[in-house]
Amino acid sequence: MNAARSTFVAAIIEGPAAERVPIVRWLGVCFAVTLLFTLGGLLVGTTSMATSIHWLFAPNAQSALVLWQIRLPRTIGAWCVGALLGLAGAVAQGVFRNPLAEPYLLGTASGAALGVTIALLASGASVGALAWAVQLGLTGAAVVGAAIAIVLTLALARGVLQTSNLLLSGIVVGFLLSAITSLLLLAKPELWRTLQVFLLGTTAFLGWRATALLAVVLLVCALPATLLSRGLDALTLGEDTARSLGLSLPVLRLALLGIVALATAAVVGEVGVVGFVGLVAPHLARETLSVNHRHLLVASPLCGGALLQAADLVSRWIVRPAELPVGAVTACVGGAYLAYLLWRRTRDA
Amino acid sequence: MPERPAKLPASLPALACQGLVVGYGDRVVLDRVSVEIPGGCWTAIVGPNGSGKSTLLRALAGLLVPRAGTVRLQGRRLGEWRRRERAQRLAWLAQTPGATDLTAREVVALGRFAHGGWLAHRDVDDDAAIDRAMRATGSSRWAGRRVSTLSGGERQRVHLARVLAVEAAVLLLDEPTAHLDPPHQEDVVRLLRAQAQGCGVAVLSAIHDLSLALTADRLIVLAEDGLVGQGTVREALRADWLSQAFRRRIDVVDHLGAWLWRPAVDGVPDA
Numbered sequence: 213m214n215a216a217r218s219t220f221v222a223a224i225i226e227g228p229a230a231e232r233v234p235i236v237r238w239l240g241v242c243f244a245v246t247l248l249f250t251l252g253g254l255l256v257g258t259t260s261m262a263t264s265i266h267w268l269f270a271p272n273a274q275s276a277l278v279l280w281q282i283r284l285p286r287t288i289g290a291w292c293v294g295a296l297l298g299l300a301g302a303v304a305q306g307v308f309r310n311p312l313a314e315p316y317l318l319g320t321a322s323g324a325a326l327g328v329t330i331a332l333l334a335s336g337a338s339v340g341a342l343a344w345a346v347q348l349g350l351t352g353a354a355v356v357g358a359a360i361a362i363v364l365t366l367a368l369a370r371g372v373l374q375t376s377n378l379l380l381s382g383i384v385v386g387f388l389l390s391a392i393t394s395l396l397l398l399a400k401p402e403l404w405r406t407l408q409v410f411l412l413g414t415t416a417f418l419g420w421r422a423t424a425l426l427a428v429v430l431l432v433c434a435l436p437a438t439l440l441s442r443g444l445d446a447l448t449l450g451e452d453t454a455r456s457l458g459l460s461l462p463v464l465r466l467a468l469l470g471i472v473a474l475a476t477a478a479v480v481g482e483v484g485v486v487g488f489v490g491l492v493a494p495h496l497a498r499e500t501l502s503v504n505h506r507h508l509l510v511a512s513p514l515c516g517g518a519l520l521q522a523a524d525l526v527s528r529w530i531v532r533p534a535e536l537p538v539g540a541v542t543a544c545v546g547g548a549y550l551a552y553l554l555w556r557r558t559r560d561a
Numbered sequence: 562m563p564e565r566p567a568k569l570p571a572s573l574p575a576l577a578c579q580g581l582v583v584g585y586g587d588r589v590v591l592d593r594v595s596v597e598i599p600g601g602c603w604t605a606i607v608g609p610n611g612s613g614k615s616t617l618l619r620a621l622a623g624l625l626v627p628r629a630g631t632v633r634l635q636g637r638r639l640g641e642w643r644r645r646e647r648a649q650r651l652a653w654l655a656q657t658p659g660a661t662d663l664t665a666r667e668v669v670a671l672g673r674f675a676h677g678g679w680l681a682h683r684d685v686d687d688d689a690a691i692d693r694a695m696r697a698t699g700s701s702r703w704a705g706r707r708v709s710t711l712s713g714g715e716r717q718r719v720h721l722a723r724v725l726a727v728e729a730a731v732l733l734l735d736e737p738t739a740h741l742d743p744p745h746q747e748d749v750v751r752l753l754r755a756q757a758q759g760c761g762v763a764v765l766s767a768i769h770d771l772s773l774a775l776t777a778d779r780l781i782v783l784a785e786d787g788l789v790g791q792g793t794v795r796e797a798l799r800a801d802w803l804s805q806a807f808r809r810r811i812d813v814v815d816h817l818g819a820w821l822w823r824p825a826v827d828g829v830p831d832a
Contacts, residue, residue: 442674445663445667445671446671446674448659448662448663449658449659449661449668449671450658450659452655453655453658455624456623456648456651456652457648457671457672457674457675458644458645458647458648458649458675459644459674460644498662503661503662503663503707504664504667
């Protein structure tokens, strides 16, 4: 079974020797794309494109509110969320030495969902109160729930010594907490819809405050992660070899899992469960730039940020003036991209 | 010449273990094994499959926690060394090194981790050590290629270069000649001998190929039921350790000055 899995895993990462782009040009393209998406984020919304463009050049009180207080923080916040997921995904895949690892593997998503459910039950909030609730109480509840899930997972795995135990514990805790959430919802079925918004993820409520918080968390996570990049490189040679090189695996794992936990908890707290970005962004970065973690830990957040901005735009564009949950869009796009990688690999094999 | 840690008194072995007991679950693989690996000398571990060659290497490298006994590096217990200082003096090569997507040079550069630490910044010494190691193993040509795209033999030489780049006083190598064709096996043997004799390094390697192992300076002979003996190749042959370890299935003969093994004339096949 192990062999089968590693073949699949190899199928996904290796691909045909992709032409790698020089780093300066790669960064240039990435920034250009991000700027383009940011501009798109300003222009796309409930108003027509013509109105938005007019607003950009002839500001008034309404345009100031819509463009600078609603759309700009939202699109920058979406970038931060994507960057955090891209970072957490790259770190998780490095720690677990498994390209299918993703940021939620410590059970954070289910933990956050349970936290939100309990908060909703306690406050008796309705769908209408969601906007207010997401801004204030639910964020805290989600973060606490995610933190509890991580602690449970680490306790069940008895620390960070065995990565296979950690993966299994994450799955067990995830199922357990989801089951409790379902049982609680039996008592109040009308909460399902509110919770669904959260489970599919939404960037609609990101304001300047949330965006600033996400940006701070991104800095706090990205700096230590890039400092530890040599350790992640050493881990790709195997755990014993990494130890023989003078690495302390428990310390390294604890630090890196702490980064994954903080990043995902912040994301889940602010926008709910946005899937696939954390899985796909590292692959995109590896395919186009480098597998060296010194580059990967910068490139993967940049890819993730651009990806989520794009998904955010699509979610606002397709059913204008209504919106799709951004998590549903990322799942479609991310799933399609992974399928493409697999297809290209099997075609060449 | 690469810089080496200060020379030790000749009487003190570079690496030694005493009463080592190592096992997995119920199975005891090594039972009270004591060996000494002197500096400036290439020692080969030989023995049949399952006799614990890799286990001994891993225990000596500090990768397995022994149930009893001690391992001493330059006279100090392994556990008393600071992790980084130990890794600067003791380098280990796995039997099947990983097929990473990093480039060959990036992999060799990881050999300098114990010297530089977390910040990926490398100084001139590091670059020089990396270049030397890659030249010595003939792997400079693939410096920019991903290790996963190299052949088994090329990969083996890149990992050998990574171990040499550590510039350690003790090298522990698990089957360093595996995956290599005879000329390249000869290159590796020459390299190990140069490390031992030229740089005073203690080289210990498990070697499957008996004829190759018989060109070493010293032998550690393991059998399924424990250590048969340790000493120079001549001592090993005089005491007939190899034939004991392989249950009288092989003979060692002198062919034009080189020791070669052949199937024993009266050998009885294993049941």
